[in-house]
Amino acid sequence: MTKIGIDPGHGGSDPGAVAASGLQEKDVTLAVGLDLRSRLQGAGLEVVMSRTGEADVSLSDRAQLFNREQVDLVVSLHVNSADTTTANYVSTFILAPGGQAEKIAHAIQPELVAATGWPDGGIREANFFILRQTDAPAVLVEMGFISNPATASLLATAATRQSLGRAIYKGLAAYLGLPPDVPVVPADIQGNWAEAAIRRVIAAGIMAGYPDGSFRPDQPATRAELAAALDRILARLK
Template structure:
């Protein structure tokens, strides 16, 4: 009996220790490397949440949050999602993170999709080109290239300075989105909360460290706030929301998802998402212009536009609404899942999302999956009211047939137009 009691005691101690080690490891994670052959990325911290994308073995993901033994990670396309902590391993990110570097390769430096010479080339950098290094590991530097994460051989670059050194003349301001937002003592979720900020509070940006902005608190302390909970504007003006009360007076930016070397999803019958979104955008544009609205497309032909470039169109034209158009797909090609979903990020845009979603639900012959929060770059990093529409599943044959129908595009155009009109009227 004593031996049995001793065994149970030792086993319990080992389990508790393992839990503590796991907790410490998660708290200290800056980046993780995928261990599974294929890892599902979900829209929440648990197996019950929808799969939004997948990543492959060996990919390195930057950690921006943690909950219930799940990591919130930033993906190469700028979006974020949740991955199971037990299917990844922690990896160190060097002090070269968030630094400016100069290319010094006389024969040109290949920009690659992965940290390997076997990966595809995205382009070539020339000697003297200046790049922003996001992180560095195993002889490879992760950089920003044409709006996406990419990799270059670190042997051919020279680190110059940290991007946290910001010229005073280039300072911008940020505005807090929601009440009780944490300002922390360091650029990490483990940092001590030194101030609580409320919706509408504004701070000047003193510097940038990864996904965090350095600011000065009301008491003069140096603090950090996560970039996914704020809106950024120029030093002299704060991000503004629409005051338009009529659709005929509004400026609408329509964003046909994907394009160029980014085809998006593909249906069983060969439908390419980038082509379907452009056709849909043109149908919506024609209907909106009938009401007198000013309509701008982020692209009007098959070309690649970076995610940042898309949001800049909205900012440049001071859009009253930004509507990104997509068609969903499931990796397992489950045909039983179909319908349309409306996503928003900022709580200030919830009304816009619900209005459009309600109208689409009334006009489309598909399941209405509702309006919900989605952490997509084009809505998260948008200074204007923004929503992202998933207007059907290309993995569903029924939805794919609808998507290729001109009558379905007409119904989408009617629904979006009605939803926008109701939004501005209210």
């Protein structure tokens, strides 16, 4: 089974870049990372996360985790920042050209541009620690500029975060030969006693999560929600 390493940048006491609005990079990268994990798991892949919540994880620990778990590739998630408020593009970084990381980057980058409509910053090279120290091919995605007020306002929304997660998934799917779209499995079902059942009804199209990406498994269903689920079952029976 293919194993993917996802590295939501920063976290814990390290907020990363901070927008004028107060939006923190660490929150954006985690939300996109969790969304991406759900899509990859929905496609049957194993996922290793460097963090799944508010945690201080050193760069060294991140690389060591992925190497120890022998992942097949690594995607590190970040949001760019600049001294000017007008910087506005999305880009994907690799350590050097000519390897599998470049192929992965070329699969992801156009999907990001298409999903966001932001200018294409292209495939770039950088000596970033996570790119240099992981044994597996690694790319680092800079998801726009948090220093740009318009971009920051979009990055604060669940819709944009889900769009970014879907774009990165589609790039990875093209590289790995996976279906271009899979049902998103909400992160809040992880560990729930009915997780397996919830995954099955989502995969069957009978139920889905809420627009904010949650499923709220312990929340009572309304009569309308029950009727909608039963209607989908009836449609399949017919």
